[in-house]
Amino acid sequence: MPALPRSGEFALIDRHFRRPPVSRNATVGIGDDCALLAPLPNEQLAISTDMLVAGRHFFEDVDPAALGHKALAVNLSDLAACGAQPLGATLAIALPAVDDAWLEAFASGLFALADAHACELVGGDTTRGPLTLSLTVFGSVPPGSAHLRSGASAGDDIYVSHAPLQGLGDARLALQLQQLARGETPSAAATLQALDTRLRHHLLHMTRVRLELPQPRVALGLALRGIASACADLSDGLTGDLGHILRASGLGASLKALDGAEGLLHACSPALRTLGNDFALDMALAGGDDYELVFTAPPARREAVAAAAARCGLCASRIGRMEPQPGLRWIDLEGRQQTLAAQAFDHFA
Numbered sequence: 001m002p003a004l005p006r007s008g009e010f011a012l013i014d015r016h017f018r019r020p021p022v023s024r025n026a027t028v029g030i031g032d033d034c035a036l037l038a039p040l041p042n043e044q045l046a047i048s049t050d051m052l053v054a055g056r057h058f059f060e061d062v063d064p065a066a067l068g069h070k071a072l073a074v075n076l077s078d079l080a081a082c083g084a085q086p087l088g089a090t091l092a093i094a095l096p097a098v099d100d101a102w103l104e105a106f107a108s109g110l111f112a113l114a115d116a117h118a119c120e121l122v123g124g125d126t127t128r129g130p131l132t133l134s135l136t137v138f139g140s141v142p143p144g145s146a147h148l149r150s151g152a153s154a155g156d157d158i159y160v161s162h163a164p165l166q167g168l169g170d171a172r173l174a175l176q177l178q179q180l181a182r183g184e185t186p187s188a189a190a191t192l193q194a195l196d197t198r199l200r201h202h203l204l205h206m207t208r209v210r211l212e213l214p215q216p217r218v219a220l221g222l223a224l225r226g227i228a229s230a231c232a233d234l235s236d237g238l239t240g241d242l243g244h245i246l247r248a249s250g251l252g253a254s255l256k257a258l259d260g261a262e263g264l265l266h267a268c269s270p271a272l273r274t275l276g277n278d279f280a281l282d283m284a285l286a287g288g289d290d291y292e293l294v295f296t297a298p299p300a301r302r303e304a305v306a307a308a309a310a311r312c313g314l315c316a317s318r319i320g321r322m323e324p325q326p327g328l329r330w331i332d333l334e335g336r337q338q339t340l341a342a343q344a345f346d347h348f349a
């Protein structure tokens with residue numbers, strides 16, 4: 001008997017999103033009413049959802065392979081923050097029209113990152129509408145091992161992750177350079193407009209991978225199990241995301257610009273620092289789209305933190321300390337103390 005023909009929507013799913021199983025995590029994947037995931041024995045499921053909307057989270061004309069990567073990366077970044085091992089993901093996608101070349105590139109970027117983390121695409125939903133991607137990721141973590149935002153203690157060190165020669169604020173710089181080139185007026189427009197066009201191009205070249213191809217710090221999240229006392233990923237910007245840890249832990253913190261081996265300037269890239277240390281620190285504090293981990297650990301665990309980061313080929317820059325007094329204090333490059341207001345990305349501010 002000939003197979004029933006597949007209509008547009010289901011043929012699209014078959015063409016671009018249905019693949020042979022790549023792991024044993026899912027016993028039923030794409031094609032049924034529900035996927036069936038097999039959680040690891042005696043572990044808890046870690047679940048997180050992040051949505052990306054065209055024009056709000058990404059430029060509509062961005063490279064579709066990079067978009068596929070980023071849509072999954074920002075979700076895996078939440079599993080990384082919790083210290084969970086990825087198991088699988090679902091993808092809900094609204095498309096204005098069917099563009100097979102675009103979908104093929106999008107799926108290639110998404111599956112390359114999914115395969116790198118053995119995170120199987122087990123289902124989703126497809127509809128016509130303004131370009132929107134909503135992914136849910138499922139991970140596994142032993143009971144009691146997940147890093148929560150509420151676990152920090154006064155006296156704990158505060159760290160941010162980053163790759164060597166990359167850092168916080170790079171993604172924000174890349175975003176603002178592109179906004180400027182598109183005729184928008186981002187917050188740093190005046191500084192950026194004063195730069196030579198070739199320097200602007202060079203800086204965008206150096207930083208746009210941080211905006212478009214963030215690397216979720218899954219391995220570091222796992223390596224920090226039993227070491228970090230609290231952790232969050234950096235999506236909205238350091239002051240805002242660290243603020244979640246302060247609130248949840250009922251504490252305050254002091255951050256330092258630079259003090260020997262300590263300070264946020266250690267987490268700024270050489271590219272960003274060519275624009276001046278004060279500018280770099282502003283970009284790093286308000287950030288956005290960094291997808292690094294901000295975490296706390298007791299001072300007795302400094303060597304363990306450094307070893308965990310080194311095993312992952314990353315740096316963990318120590319940027320400050322948790323304190324009993326509420327609020328976020330900032331010790332600037334001249335050693336002056338200031339109070340920092342959260343200047344994080346907020347969809348409804």
Ligand SMILES: Nc1ncnc2c1ncn2[C@@H]1O[C@H](COP(=O)(O)OP(=O)(O)O)[C@@H](O)[C@H]1O
Pocket residue numbers: 049050078235
């Ligand atoms: N529409 C919603 N319904 C229920 N919970 C939500 C909704 N939006 C966000 N949350 C929850 O609120 C918390 C904060 O969300 P969010 O800032 O998006 O987290 P993150 O920065 O880790 O992605 C999370 O626990 C998230 O699951």
Ligand SMILES: Cc1ncc(C[n+]2csc(CCOP(=O)(O)OP(=O)(O)O)c2C)c(N)n1
Pocket residue numbers: 050051055056057058059074175235236287288289345
């Ligand atoms: C075209 C475009 N405009 C603006 C931004 C900046 N931006 C958009 S959303 C966002 C914060 C992160 O998104 P959110 O939905 O808050 O992620 P969550 O905190 O839920 O993980 C930032 C910095 C961008 N990446 N692209």
Ligand SMILES: [Mg+2]
Pocket residue numbers: 049050051
């Ligand atoms: Mg979210």
